Every structure is written in structure tokens, then in C-alpha cells.
Amino acid sequence: MTATSSTAAGPTGLGNARIGVVTFPGTLDDRDTQRAIRLAGGEAVELWHRDKDLKQVDAVVLAGGFSYGDYLRAGAISRFSPVMEMIIEGARQGLPVLGICNGFQILTESHLLPGAMLRNNHLHFICRDQRLRVENADTAWTNSYEAGQEISIPLKNIDGRYVADERTLDELEAEGRVAFRYLGMNPNGSLRDIAGITNAAGNVVGLMPHPEHAVEPLIGTGRTDGLGFFTSVLKQLVSA
Amino acid sequence: MTLDTVKHAEQTPDAEQPWAELGLKPDEYARIREILGRRPTGAELAMYSVMWSEHCSYKSSKVHLRQFGEKAPANDAMLVGIGENAGVVDVGQGYAVTFKVESHNHPSYVEPYQGAATGVGGIVRDILAMGARPVAVVDPLRFGAADHPDTKRVLPGVVAGIGGYGNCLGLPNIGGEVVFDACYQGNPLVNAGCIGVMKHEDIHLAKASGAGNKVILYGARTGGDGIGGVSVLASETFDDAKPAKRPAVQVGDPFQEKLLIECTLEIFAEKLVAGIQDLGGAGLSCATSELASAGSGGMRVELDTVPLRDSSLSPEEILMSESQERMCAIVEPDKADRFLEICEKWDVIATVIGEVTDGSQLEIFWHGEQIVDVPPRSVAHDGPVYERPYARPEWQDALQADDAAKLPRPATGDGLRAQVLQLVSSPNQASKAWVTDQYDRFVQGNTVLAQPEDSGMVRIDPDTNLGVAIATDGNGRYAKLDPYTGAQLALAESYRNVAATGARPLAVSDCLNFGSPEDPAVMWQFAEATRGLADGCLALGTPVTGGNVSLYNQTGDTAIHPTPVVAVLGVIDDVSRRTPVAFAEEGQLIYLLGDTKEELGGSAWSQVVHGHLGGLPPKVDLEREKLLAEILISASRDGMVDAAHDLSDGGLIQALAESCLRGGKGARIVVPDGLDPFVFLFSESAGRAIVAVPRSEEVRFNDMCGARGLPAARIGVIDGTDITVQDQFTLPLAELREAHESTIPSLLT
Numbered sequence: 001m002t003a004t005s006s007t008a009a010g011p012t013g014l015g016n017a018r019i020g021v022v023t024f025p026g027t028l029d030d031r032d033t034q035r036a037i038r039l040a041g042g043e044a045v046e047l048w049h050r051d052k053d054l055k056q057v058d059a060v061v062l063a064g065g066f067s068y069g070d071y072l073r074a075g076a077i078s079r080f081s082p083v084m085e086m087i088i089e090g091a092r093q094g095l096p097v098l099g100i101c102n103g104f105q106i107l108t109e110s111h112l113l114p115g116a117m118l119r120n121n122h123l124h125f126i127c128r129d130q131r132l133r134v135e136n137a138d139t140a141w142t143n144s145y146e147a148g149q150e151i152s153i154p155l156k157n158i159d160g161r162y163v164a165d166e167r168t169l170d171e172l173e174a175e176g177r178v179a180f181r182y183l184g185m186n187p188n189g190s191l192r193d194i195a196g197i198t199n200a201a202g203n204v205v206g207l208m209p210h211p212e213h214a215v216e217p218l219i220g221t222g223r224t225d226g227l228g229f230f231t232s233v234l235k236q237l238v239s240a
Numbered sequence: 241m242t243l244d245t246v247k248h249a250e251q252t253p254d255a256e257q258p259w260a261e262l263g264l265k266p267d268e269y270a271r272i273r274e275i276l277g278r279r280p281t282g283a284e285l286a287m288y289s290v291m292w293s294e295h296c297s298y299k300s301s302k303v304h305l306r307q308f309g310e311k312a313p314a315n316d317a318m319l320v321g322i323g324e325n326a327g328v329v330d331v332g333q334g335y336a337v338t339f340k341v342e343s344h345n346h347p348s349y350v351e352p353y354q355g356a357a358t359g360v361g362g363i364v365r366d367i368l369a370m371g372a373r374p375v376a377v378v379d380p381l382r383f384g385a386a387d388h389p390d391t392k393r394v395l396p397g398v399v400a401g402i403g404g405y406g407n408c409l410g411l412p413n414i415g416g417e418v419v420f421d422a423c424y425q426g427n428p429l430v431n432a433g434c435i436g437v438m439k440h441e442d443i444h445l446a447k448a449s450g451a452g453n454k455v456i457l458y459g460a461r462t463g464g465d466g467i468g469g470v471s472v473l474a475s476e477t478f479d480d481a482k483p484a485k486r487p488a489v490q491v492g493d494p495f496q497e498k499l500l501i502e503c504t505l506e507i508f509a510e511k512l513v514a515g516i517q518d519l520g521g522a523g524l525s526c527a528t529s530e531l532a533s534a535g536s537g538g539m540r541v542e543l544d545t546v547p548l549r550d551s552s553l554s555p556e557e558i559l560m561s562e563s564q565e566r567m568c569a570i571v572e573p574d575k576a577d578r579f580l581e582i583c584e585k586w587d588v589i590a591t592v593i594g595e596v597t598d599g600s601q602l603e604i605f606w607h608g609e610q611i612v613d614v615p616p617r618s619v620a621h622d623g624p625v626y627e628r629p630y631a632r633p634e635w636q637d638a639l640q641a642d643d644a645a646k647l648p649r650p651a652t653g654d655g656l657r658a659q660v661l662q663l664v665s666s667p668n669q670a671s672k673a674w675v676t677d678q679y680d681r682f683v684q685g686n687t688v689l690a691q692p693e694d695s696g697m698v699r700i701d702p703d704t705n706l707g708v709a710i711a712t713d714g715n716g717r718y719a720k721l722d723p724y725t726g727a728q729l730a731l732a733e734s735y736r737n738v739a740a741t742g743a744r745p746l747a748v749s750d751c752l753n754f755g756s757p758e759d760p761a762v763m764w765q766f767a768e769a770t771r772g773l774a775d776g777c778l779a780l781g782t783p784v785t786g787g788n789v790s791l792y793n794q795t796g797d798t799a800i801h802p803t804p805v806v807a808v809l810g811v812i813d814d815v816s817r818r819t820p821v822a823f824a825e826e827g828q829l830i831y832l833l834g835d836t837k838e839e840l841g842g843s844a845w846s847q848v849v850h851g852h853l854g855g856l857p858p859k860v861d862l863e864r865e866k867l868l869a870e871i872l873i874s875a876s877r878d879g880m881v882d883a884a885h886d887l888s889d890g891g892l893i894q895a896l897a898e899s900c901l902r903g904g905k906g907a908r909i910v911v912p913d914g915l916d917p918f919v920f921l922f923s924e925s926a927g928r929a930i931v932a933v934p935r936s937e938e939v940r941f942n943d944m945c946g947a948r949g950l951p952a953a954r955i956g957v958i959d960g961t962d963i964t965v966q967d968q969f970t971l972p973l974a975e976l977r978e979a980h981e982s983t984i985p986s987l988l989t
Contacts, residue, residue, distance in 0.1 A: 028410030032685035066408045069495025125403045125678045154682045213682040
């Protein structure tokens, strides 16, 4: 892979926005995420877990996978890597950060988002096309959607059961910070059917399902419902 | 304890050695002594014993496997053939694809999770060692009876192991099989296949050449796992205070393997290796002897430099350890530093353990003392070869005479309906989503088709849409009735499955699972199956590029059904032309391609309804298979069909049910004139497929089939939410879905 993928301005003409994708040891969906960013019209920038600068990126995606083999606890080791220090600092100052699956786990371990993920209630890895409702369409990563919109994107994990204490859950609900909810079947026992959440500022979003796997009509489920995550942040960066 | 050095062996020619406990026969031990001109050291004995084992040397199967080379069809696509870690074929646009299927049967019975997990790990490293990025895995699996209590132990463990390992590597699992049969009780078959992609110029071979080149071992530390029979040796040379029993099943660490993959690909990209080999069965013994044997010189290894997980390991154990996630590379001296640097970047331990010499011997030292001095070829390639006696079993005639045609059949539409439900809900025909939903099929973002499609398909170039497809098939019931035909039916089905998705079949890999080669009946099955497969591959023009043989799959005197599993690899120039199985568009016409004859021997119907296995399997017509494949590929390329599904076990009704359920649409079906409804629905004649033809394409499609001479019968239309077979029965899709999808979860949870 090239370090910074060359891509002309995409269909939306947003080619100047640089979005970093972090590769930890054991990250799996980094290249898929880079492709999704390019398809949305952005420039994907590879970030390595040992990097001590963010290469002037405008936003960051923590991609899915099993960083450090999920040893100790999913995301528990990655959060201490040098690049995360920069990202945590950046996120507090408004840098848009999206955590997908293992990336979401890293965000909760980093305390950028509340709660935690436990083993699925059925104890199996599950890979399926999952229906979601976009509950908050005002975040950096969801503004291309409409509130209440239903989308279908792949879900694939074994530690995907979102939990938090009741007070935190009530707060999330009250502040509109539940960003996505599972529809149809709750696939893993997540409390209140929560699939993803946002921080109060709306720049940090984490979810278990995988938008980067639903960006091309030919591939995967054949739907492109996930592309909006990446166009959202590009739009936000341009208007900012 | 004394170290059994070469010098010591020379001085003590009459020392007792545990060759029998290590599985060597008297004449094999005598031959080792003859090769060396002295008794082997303990380390040498250990190396020969594992490398000359059935698993590593193919000593019983070799004489039959030669046919795959001798009868290989002329094929320009073949870049690397049998003998390397995996075969390589040209798929165009400068890309090469390598693929292979292997077995991990015995370990998966002993310890299902780790056995299956390390099976995936091993095949992935084989593919990686060719220079390729692994892009997908497939898993053909066979278990005992679905309702047997032990199946509840073995199956969930195997599935979790495949998922736990494969998912963590980031390889989409795009196909395979799940088959139940009492004959696999105690001998489950866990086969694992992998596809890798590279550019032609990146092909790497397992050979060590160039005196002075460094031998670098990298990856996991070496531990005591997977040592197996060598613990016999260990207990001979060590005092009793040491733990004698070590786990014979290897333990996998997929995270380490993921790092190994990325690290190795970066090393390839910088062209830093002259030769490379993964460490699998027989560990360092295999890697060092094979690399040296394939190269031009000798090799010298300082065994005490190998990083260990357990410092008490003996040199013999280090040589035999099958610790996972290790690779061995041959690197020119001026590139070694950069090699080690990349390993450091990926937190992969790498150690120079020796170098290539200008001699001819493989020499291994332990703290300065020589413990191995052997001609590497004698270990790696010149193992024993057996002409095992084989004979057609005396029961074969009676089995074939027990014709399935005599079994009672339903006489009414209601009777047919009931048996259709019985069929689609039977464990073998039921939905396997409970299994496949535990595998990541989306990762890498290139999956075009995955199970339950006819073949798995991945895009390999996002700019041109070039893709490859793979299907694996095997039918032990057919092969039991007639191993020659059974092997060809497996090949034909896999070939047809690839063509049904629109890809052009190119090459074959196989995993030949059989009972004990010491039983002449089993050896006859093996000989017949390999002959059938070699003849079939010649007829279809698809060479065998490599594969694996698994023998001794039996408990006591009872062998498994002979089970040749065949993987066919195909190429598709534009994945946007792929054909799925789903009947999704109402009004499209359903055509049945090929001839339906009354062929019920070995059928799913005979098994599910009558618990019967007898008669002859369906006939094979490979010229017809070729024609059918050409039609399916042309129709896909030219947009004449929107869906296609091959017909195999379960016959037409099974395929129709699957296509309708997948698309969420019903079908109205008319039994063609002259065909008995029962035969139409349940016969398993080969060389058939159903397709969905848009009305606008009907004339063109019919003309093509007519001109090429392929029988094509319009049997119905996609319509509504029921499957209706005119004058026979109606089955609502909801009822069908419940029957099809609830079986496996209810058996296993």
C-alpha cells in the first residue's frame, strides 16, 4: 500500500480533506476504510500506531480488527499507543474521530466515549447484515443521514454487547447521544439496543457495525448505506 | 544426559534407538543407517521419523498422485505446479493466484478449537510462503451424525476455531461445506483452503541457494507444542523429572500470524528474500531439509540460537516442534539488516540461525557440537515409497446391486410435499447460516459472493474488476458407491459451481480424505478416486496444482466414506457480471439446463427418507459439463441470466428452494412432459443447473442453448410467495424457510 493514496477529488470535490486511518498491530479493516474514504472523495492517510504526529489529518478513523489480538481486553492495549495520545488530545479539541468496532472499543477504553463492550450474549462471533436506525444525524459522521433513517450495514464481532450504568444510559438518551440503534433483532444483547454513540460535541462517534463494508454496490451486502459516514465528515470539514 | 552427537553416534554404533516408537518400520530404519553409513543421532532419527511419516512423505499415496502430473492437461495458466507450498496459476492482467486445500482432521477431533484454528493458520502460511497476499479462506467440513452427542462437542469447537483464527487474520471466509454422516463419527474432516494473490514477478519458491546467504527464522518462539511422537525420544534422553507428555495438538495465536502476514508482505515488497518456507508439520526439520534439498548447496544451522518459549527443550524437540506462526527465510547477507528491521517494526522476533553453505550436507549444531549431518534430499524428498496392495472390496458388488430405484416413492402431491419439507430441513440440506454467520465474510472489502452462493468470489483488482472464484465439493456417499465416479462427480460439481457464478474454471486443488492405506479396500478406493480425478481433470482441462492427502481416517476397522474434496478455482474478468443464486425478480423465466434421468443412488432423498446408501451414483459426462459451463459463463457475461444455481445433492427441488429463499420470491413450476414429478424433483443427475432468464433475453438465450446443443427446458416463472408445482403441491416460502433454517440451530444450541 502506498503511504498516502493518491486520489483525485472525488465526486463531491472534497479531495483535499485528509482522513487518517490508524493501523495497530492486528487492525484488519484499515485498507477497506481507506478505500471507503477515497470512494467518498477524501484523501486517506495511513497512520501507524507508533506515529507521534498526525500528519496534518483533518479527521481520524479507528478501523476494526483485533488490535493486539484483543489480548487483555479489546482495545485495552491500543489506547496506550503513541498515536492515541495525539488522537485523544485532538478529539478533545474537536478533531472528528470515528471508531468502528474495535475502534469503538478503543474509544471507550480511552474514555472518549462512555460505557464498554462485553462478549455477545450468545457467546458467538456473529457476522450479518444489520439494520440500524440513525438516531442522531447531527454528528460529524452522520450529517449525511436524516434522523430516524434506517440503514443496513454489516455487523461482525464477538465482543459487541454495549453496556453502561443506568445513569450513563439515561444521560446518553437525554442528550441525544445514542447515535445508532439496532432494529429488528438485537444481535448481541446491547443495552437499549444501542449500536453506536457520540460524545456531547458530536465529533467523536463510535459504533459496532461496519459502514466501510457497505460502500460499493458490488461488494459485500451490495448496499452503499455506509458511504454516508465518510461523506458526512467531508461535508463537515468543507463547511467548517 | 549426554548429547547424542554425530561423533557419539559413530562411536556407539550399537546403541538402542526408539525407531519403532517413532513410527519407523525396520526396513526404514535400516535404510537410514545405510544412507548415513552409521546409526543416526537422536536428532537425525527424529528428523527422518517425522519427514518419512505418511503425513509428510506421502509414501502410500505418491505412486497414485503421480497421475496428476502425468495426465495433466496442457494449460498455459500453470505457473508453478505440484511440489511447492502451493500451485500458482496465471489469471491475467499480470496477476497470479495461488490456492490450496489441506486437512487438519485428526487434531480437530482431539481438540476441535485449536485443531481447526491451526488448520487455517497452516494453509494461510503455505499461501503466504508463495509470495502472495492471502485474500480468502474456505472450509469444507464433515462431522458425524448431526444428532450424535459428540457432534455437539466437535462442531461448535471447530467452527469457533475457524472463526476465532480466521476472523482475527482479516481473511474473508467465502465458502466451504458442512456435511453430516455417521461415517465421520470419530473422524471429522476439517479441510481448510486459502487463496492468495500476487503479481507474476512476486512468486517466491522454497529453496535455499547462494553460499553465505543467511537462514532467518522469524515469528513465534518455539515451544513444546505439537511434538507428538518425538516425546518418545525426549523421554529417552532426559531424566524423569521433566514433563514427559506434551500436547500433541498445536496451539494457535492468530494475532501473531496476522503480524507475520503483514511483516512478510512488506519483506516481499522490498524483495529481501531469496527463498522462503513456512513451518508447519515437522517444523524446523521440514523447513531446513526442504529448503536445503531444493537449493543448490548445503546448510548449516546453529540450533541453540532458536528463540524458545521453554528453555528445557531438547535439540530433538526443537527440531520437531510444530509451534505455529513461524517462517524460515533465506536472505542475502546485505539484505539481512533490513529484513530484521522490518520484523522489528511488526514486533516479530527474527533470528539468524544459520547460513547456506557450498557443501552438500544439512549440518545442525548444538552449542558447537554437531548433532545432524545428513544429505537434505534423503530427508525431504527421498523418503520411502510404498506400492500398497489394493483390491476392490468384496462388498462393492452387493452395495452397487442394492439399487435405490426400488425404494418406495410418494404417490401423491401431498406425499411429495411432505418429502420436500423433510429434505430441505434435513441436516445436510438445511441452511448452514448458524455456522457461516460465525465467519467474517466482509473483511478486506472485496467479497463479491460468499456462502451460500455456488462459489465464493473476491475481486482482486478494484480498478479493472478482475476477480477469482472458488468452490469446494465432495460427496462421500457417491464415492463409496463408486470411487472413480465419485471423485469425478466432486470435480464436476465444483467446476459447475464456479461456472454458475460466471467464472471460468482454471485449476484444481484437492484434499483426499480416506481410511487406512494398509487396508487393501481403502487403498483401492484411493487408487480409483485419484485415477478418476486425474482423468477428469484431463478431460476438463483443469490441472491439479497441489493438494493434500489425509489417510488413517478410521476408527478400528471402520473407515470413513472415501471423501475426495475438490476445489476448483475460476477467474472472472469483470466481477460485475457475476451471477448469484437468488431468484429476485418476479416474472423472470426459470429454465432447467441439462438432462434429468432417474438417478437416485447415493442421493440425499435416499438418505433422508430411507436411510439408504446403495446402487450407482449419477453418471458423469464431462463433455456435457464443459458445455454447460460455457453456456453459464456466456450467459453471465452477456447478461442473459440474472441468477443461476447448480443442481447437485437434493436435486432440482433443493436448488429451487434455495434460490427462492435467497431471493425472497416464489416460483410456479410445471413438470416437463415425459418426466415423472418425483424424478424431476429429486433425481441428482449431474450436468444440470437452473437459471432465471429475463423475458427480454429469452429468445437469445434459447437460441444460444439450441445452437450449442444444450437441452434447456422452460419449467416455470418466478412469482408470488409460494413454490407451486402444478398439479402436485403448493409450499409457502415462510413454511419452507422455517423448515430450512431452524434445523441446525435447534441441533446445536
